[in-house]
Amino acid sequence: MMHFNRLQGGYQGQAVTPIVTGELAAGSMTALIGANGTGKSTLLKTIAGLLPPIAGTCELKISPKALGWLPQRSELETRFPLTVYELVAMGCWPRCGWFGGINRAMRQEIDAALDAVQMRDFADAQPSMLSGGQLQRVLFARLMLQQSKVWLLDEPFNGIDTQTVTLLMSILEQQQQAGTTLLVVLHDRPLVARYFNDVLSLDDADSAQTPLLRRVAS
Amino acid sequence: MTLIQPFIEFGFMRRALVACVALALSATPLGVFLSLRRMSLVGDALSHAVLPGAAIGYLVSGLSLVAMGIGGLIAGLAVALLSGAVSRYTPLKEDASFSGFYLGSLALGVTLVSLRGSSVDLLHVLFGSLLAVDNAAIMLVGGIAAFTLLMLAVIFRPLVIDAFDPDFLRAQGKWSAPIVHGIFLMLVVLNLVAGFQVLGTLMSVGLMMLPATSARFWSRHLACMLGIAMVLAMIAAVVGLILSWHFSLPAGPAVVLSAAVLFLLSVLTGPCGGLLRRR
Numbered sequence: 001m002m003h004f005n006r007l008q009g010g011y012q013g014q015a016v017t018p019i020v021t022g023e024l025a026a027g028s029m030t031a032l033i034g035a036n037g038t039g040k041s042t043l044l045k046t047i048a049g050l051l052p053p054i055a056g057t058c059e060l061k062i063s064p065k066a067l068g069w070l071p072q073r074s075e076l077e078t079r080f081p082l083t084v085y086e087l088v089a090m091g092c093w094p095r096c097g098w099f100g101g102i103n104r105a106m107r108q109e110i111d112a113a114l115d116a117v118q119m120r121d122f123a124d125a126q127p128s129m130l131s132g133g134q135l136q137r138v139l140f141a142r143l144m145l146q147q148s149k150v151w152l153l154d155e156p157f158n159g160i161d162t163q164t165v166t167l168l169m170s171i172l173e174q175q176q177q178a179g180t181t182l183l184v185v186l187h188d189r190p191l192v193a194r195y196f197n198d199v200l201s202l203d204d205a206d207s208a209q210t211p212l213l214r215r216v217a218s
Numbered sequence: 219m220t221l222i223q224p225f226i227e228f229g230f231m232r233r234a235l236v237a238c239v240a241l242a243l244s245a246t247p248l249g250v251f252l253s254l255r256r257m258s259l260v261g262d263a264l265s266h267a268v269l270p271g272a273a274i275g276y277l278v279s280g281l282s283l284v285a286m287g288i289g290g291l292i293a294g295l296a297v298a299l300l301s302g303a304v305s306r307y308t309p310l311k312e313d314a315s316f317s318g319f320y321l322g323s324l325a326l327g328v329t330l331v332s333l334r335g336s337s338v339d340l341l342h343v344l345f346g347s348l349l350a351v352d353n354a355a356i357m358l359v360g361g362i363a364a365f366t367l368l369m370l371a372v373i374f375r376p377l378v379i380d381a382f383d384p385d386f387l388r389a390q391g392k393w394s395a396p397i398v399h400g401i402f403l404m405l406v407v408l409n410l411v412a413g414f415q416v417l418g419t420l421m422s423v424g425l426m427m428l429p430a431t432s433a434r435f436w437s438r439h440l441a442c443m444l445g446i447a448m449v450l451a452m453i454a455a456v457v458g459l460i461l462s463w464h465f466s467l468p469a470g471p472a473v474v475l476s477a478a479v480l481f482l483l484s485v486l487t488g489p490c491g492g493l494l495r496r497r
Contacts, residue, residue: 069389080382
C-alpha cells in the first residue's frame, strides 16, 4: 500500500526521525511507538504528505485523497461555530469537493457513522460542548465518511477514558477487516500489546519492529 | 423623519450610505472568517500595507480613485504574499512576519505622501472622506462588493473547512488549501482598498472587524453570524452617518465609533457569552 525508501522526516532541513525503510502492507494495522521526541508525529506527518521528507522517499500507491488523517486534538479550533453533524459531513469532501452536493445516501452514511460512535444524540451540539472522548468519537465518524484506504492516526487515545478507547478500537478493527490499512501513533504499551500485531518503534534501544517496516538508522 | 431627512435631501449623504452598505455586505463576512481564523490583526496589518501603493498612485495621477485603488491593491497583495512566503519558509510565525512587512509598508507610504502632498492629502488617505464619495467610487466599491460575495460563495465550503481544521484540507490535496487561502487574502485586500476610498486606511478595518467580532456574541451558527455581522455593520453605518450629520462629526470615524459601541453592547449583553448574561 505504501513503500518507504530510507525515509526520514524533520523540520527545515533538521532531521527529527530515524531513517525508516520498508512497506505498509495493505490491510495491516501497525502501531508507531517511541519515547517523546523520537519523531512519531513528525514521521506520521511526513507520510501524510503534510511535511516534505528530509531524505528518502515515500511512495503511495493510492491518491492522496484516499488518505485519512487524524491530527492530535490540540491542533483543532474547537470553538468554531459548527455542529457535530456538519463536522462529520466534512468527511464527504473527497467525494463532493468544492461544489458537489451531499445527497441522501451520504446523509444516511453520516447518521450511520454517528450511530457507530454513539454520538447520534449530539448531532446538533457544538464541538466546544463535547468532552475530549466525545470529540474524538466524532472525528472517527468523519474518518469513516472519507472512505479512506489508509488511516493515519496521531495519538488518538490521548486522555480518553477506557470505555471510549474500547469503542474506538473496535471501530479500528472493523476498518481493518474491511481492508483499510492503519498506522497509529501510540504511547500506551499495554494497549499496543493487546491489539497490535505489527509495531514500529522509533527508540534506538527498542527491538519492537515489524519485519516489513523497520528502523534502519537514527 | 428628521433622522432620515439628510438622506432624502442630500445626494452626498445618500452616496455615503450606499458605499457603507456595500462595504457592510462584503467586508464583514471576511471579518468573520478573519476572526475565526485568529487573524483579526492581519486585517489591520493589511490595511496599513495598502498605503504605499495608494501613495504611488496618488503621486502619479493625483487624487484618482482608480490609480490609488490599483496601487493599493498591488501593495496589499505584495505584503500578503511576502509575509505568507516568509512565514512558510522560515521559523517566523505569520503574525510576526505580517507586522514586519506592514510597519515598513506604512512608513514608506507616509513618506511617499509627504514627499509631494500636503498634510491635508495625508489626512485624506489615512481617514478617507466619506462625504466626498462620487459616483465612480460607488461603482468601484459596489463592483468589489458584488465580486467579493460571488467569490465567497465559490470558496465557501473549503474556506470553512480550512478555518476549522487546516490540516484536514491540506491532507486532502496539495492545492485546495493554498488556493483558498490566496483567494481569501486577495478578497481581504480588495475590500480594504474599497474601504479606504470611503473610510480611509486607518478606519476601513473598523467596519470589517468590529461587527464581525460582535456577531460572535449573538449566535453560535456560522450562517447566522455572517448575517448578524452584516446587519450590525449596516446599523453602524446608518447611525454613524446620522450622528455625523446632526453633530457635525467626521463621518468615517463616526461610523466606526458606532460599530465600536455596538461591539461593547454585544460584549456586555450578547446571549452567547456576553458578560452580563453569565450567571
